[in-house]
Amino acid sequence: MENPLVLLDSQNSCTTEEFSLSEPRGVVEPGPGPDARIVYIDGAFDLFHAGHVEILKLARGLGDFLLVGIHTDQTVSANRGAHRPIMNLHERSLSVLACRYVDEVIIGAPWEVSKDMITTFNISLVVHGTVAEYNNFPKGKEDPYAIPISLGIYEQLESPLDITTTTIIRRIVSNHEAYQKRNEKKAESEKRYYEDKTFVSGD
Template identity: 35%
Template sequence: MGLWRKIKRKKKPLRVYMDGCFDMMHYGHCNALRQARAVGDQLVVGVVSDAEIIANKGPPVTPMHERMIMVKAVKWVDEVISDAPYAITEDFMKKLFDEYKMDYIIHGDDPCVLPDGTDAYAVAKKAGRFKQIKRTEGISSTDIVGRLLLCVRERSVSDSHNHSSLQRQFSHGHSQKFEDGGSGSRSGTRVSHFLPTSRRIVQFSNGKGPGPNAHIVYIDGAFDLFHAGHVEILRVARELGDFLLVGTHNDQTIR
């Protein structure tokens, strides 16, 4: 029995690597990190540099240092690597395995294609060190940008749109003309399938309540387009007590 415990104690933790741009970080990013962490014992996250994003996708909305703050704040992340490359190269993969002691490289089941049409994770797949997780449906940075563009377009066409009309448009995501890249006036929309279940919400909860003598701090806000400033104010609030309770305003209150 004692020998078995000693062997178990010496077992190497399974370390997994996941990278991403994490631009305009949202729930889908966090859910991906949650799934990645569940694959192993330790999750190391690479945050792609501004230069790499510009070369492969165009300028990021959120600069590198803010994206780093956001990723570090996610509870499933154990370590963060800054200025990660957009594609997994032979040299970088060797660095991950030799220096960071990674066991697997993880990405979602959505395709990640480079400008030349090749798979950004082809090297890892060929090496047999790639694992795939399910992409979170109904939410993406592209959809968020689409909602913002749609709001601007609606207001420029007419200032008479009421809040209900705008809310309906926002809930649909980006319009068909943005999705197709066309310039027509058709206002069809793609319906969002983003619907978090109670089970999913529980997966994000830490399941802990305040102790009997805990000093409880409360802070509330809209937290719309959650950003590094929100992370910082929540961090400061948490340091003021033993337990932080956060209230989120509903859509009606924000409007």
């Protein structure tokens, strides 16, 4: 069975590839050299923020080429809830690709990093941050990094910033609630002012 993937490089050239599990092929050109150390990191990258930038910078420093897998909307919803993601796959992909540390993205990356995928893209190292939405995998689901862990090519990186999409959403909600309360208080104050105001007749 073949899974269609779209790979987008840092020059914004888009190529649709058929990712065949039985017929591995190299990363599409333009891409890394034959001896390049390719680092792979994946995720939702929803509401792209400073925490994402810092972990991508850290990952890029571990190799010659950074390949970023971006999960589909369906995959994100299945693992984070029906109200996620906030941004759709296209928006999230463009946000990640705009980051200077990213060389290429895989739009619609598989949830699990398989051996065939590692071979297909010639991945040298798979990384994941300590601060992430997906660190507590749903009950009954296998660790998506089980294969790279068994191959000894997995590394968990200490996230430079303690920021997630959830903390950003909570901040937005909190600020919105404070804004509403401030406006309600202002409206009530104005209402009392006009109710207590005494108008002097000119007659």
